[in-house]
Amino acid sequence: MEIDLKSSSLGVKKLKGTDSIWEVRTSKSLRITFNLKGI
Numbered sequence: 001m002e003i004d005l006k007s008s009s010l011g012v013k014k015l016k017g018t019d020s021i022w023e024v025r026t027s028k029s030l031r032i033t034f035n036l037k038g039i
Contacts, residue, residue: 010024010025011024011025012024015033019037020035020036020037021033021034021035022034022035022036
């Protein structure tokens with residue numbers, strides 16, 4: 001899956017206290033977490 005991390009409409013943010021885990025909002029009630037380690 002490719003996403004533009006700079007797109008403000010996605011609401012991408014790095015999770016506090018982690019080195020490589022990020023979260024993206026897909027709706028008000030749905031979040032997707034993903035790992036960018038090694039990229």
